[in-house]
Amino acid sequence: MTNSNEHIRQEALEWALATQETDFAGWAALTEWLEADARHGAAYDEALAAGNWMAELVATAAPAQVRAANDQPLAQPRRNTAWRRRGYIAMAAALLAVLLIPVWQMRPQPYDISTRPGETRTIVLDDDSRILLNGNSRLALDRARPRFARLDDGEAMFEIRHDEADPFVVESGDARLVDAGTAFNVMRNGAALDVAVSEGAVIVNPDREAVRLQPGRKARIDDASGRITVSQVAVAEVGGWRSGQLSFADASLTEIAAALERTLGTPLTVSPAIVHRRFSGVLQVQDRDEKALLAVAPVLGTRAVKRPNGWELVASDAQP
Template sequence: MNNVKTFSSKQDIHKQACEWISRFDRGLSEGEDQAFSDWVNLSSFHRQSLFSVAQTWDELSVLNELSSLFPLRDNHVRNTKISLNRKVMGIAASVIFVIVSSFAWLTHPEFMTGTVDPSIVALNAETSVGEQRVISLADGSVIHLNTDSLVSINFSDALRNVHLLRGEAHFEVAHDETRPFIVKAATNTVTAVGTAFNVQLTNAEQFELLVTDGKVLVKNKTDDLAKVSIDNRSQTLDGSGELMIAGQKALISQQAIQPVTLTQQQVQNDLAWQQGMLVFHGEPLADALQEISRYTLVNFKLADQQVRQQRVAGYFKAGDIQGLLFALENNFNIVYSKTDKQTIVLSTGK
């Protein structure tokens, strides 16, 4: 009997990881299920390589599709060996373990002992111009990313931290009093235990916050995050933070926060982007185009001040440039011309 085994080099393992990600993306065949199980269990380096490749290729869809199989707060996973069953359940367990838990092995030495908490997650998620994405997290929370957005997610056993680095996102936070859900944006943080809210970065120093359910606490992000608490008092940023409740909207910066209360219809209009729609209520065309431009690579130019100040209202499908031009021409007497494939000039019709 030949007991000699051939060991793969690091370069070979990395190449194999690339091949497995490619196969998983298109869907594993029945014959590949067990082969994937055998390969991913060969060594921790195999798992680390697969995680590295998945992160490089931005294969977060794997985690998004399978995260529902996570227990919300398992006490511990006592065996670092992946035990696969059959077909989908087996592959799901392996890929979740690789993508989520292997990051913990890389950053927390204590995880090499064989005790892994599946609620610990570290990953980035990004959308391109015109793209939207829904991310289901291991704790049951859901992030809805709008166009051209980027978030960095880092869950520990004490805190659930998310950093909105670009764009806009709506957060539906699973209730967990032991681990506050903290979103960093610009120079402040928004903290929730179980609630829903929308955050849109307007520039490097401020963001727009809309609370759609429950309540959140806004703090300067230089404060001690571990001491966050929520009560029924409205406080200032110099103290424990500013409390905002469902239906309130505010532009958040280092200055004082002045929230306004919206009607239910206004809240729905602000969240219309989740259904791929944009709603305007008489804004100047220049302002409306600034919002529309977030969803397209087309560059709009306004011929004069008159067309810039033309007020527009209505429902527009995000990214539907032809539909927008048709509506502007037929409803607002605004004509267009194209100087090239990516540039459209708008002017007042005669």
């Protein structure tokens, strides 16, 4: 796995260097490479950051160019494109051999990964564990703590390779979740946190309540009171948002609107006249667009109405 990651980093650095050329014409190939593996995007971003750092270092260290006595700028030698490309390859090799590890270590250790509404992202960790981030979500990782994540907002599905000696830890608000060979979904919903397990087990707040969730169990943790409410959930529904299946149990329309906005990428509010309504059931979102919203609104006993800043759920019999 380490060799694979190093190979990806090497390719990412070569792409990052090549794209700095004004005559770079390989955008289609770069796009294909980025889409070939979920790890490529993160590696490319890191390589760009490393390249920027090196450029600043070189600019700072480079001696000032001597001007001619008549103050006329010196003629600039023409550069050969092929030579430049060979130079970039040599530079990439030199960076990898001498500077790559220090540069990676000098990056900020904690870092955030976020998604826009309607966008999803898969993060593959060094041990092949995966984190699938739903739309409109923000996750914090720490290079100094590879078995740690913090969900600040939104929703994520964790597929973790268990290590009994070094369990994976997820934090969100004041809650601490520890894996025990696990696939589980975590959703930060305002002042509450929802955790549902489909495989293995999760221990909620092991230093306090130590609630153990087995497959088919979920917990809601209220931030204000600290109360943990445990209930059942169908294993197939855990992380169902990945396939467009959104499951709710006595959820407010405000919660449902937030979930639909994460999935569809469409700003969505709820009319004050029906904000008190609740819903239990499954919404199947076939497409990630406005048509899907128009299709699911009647299931909630509502209509979706276009507003200047997005959409609003109103009562089905409400006047336009």
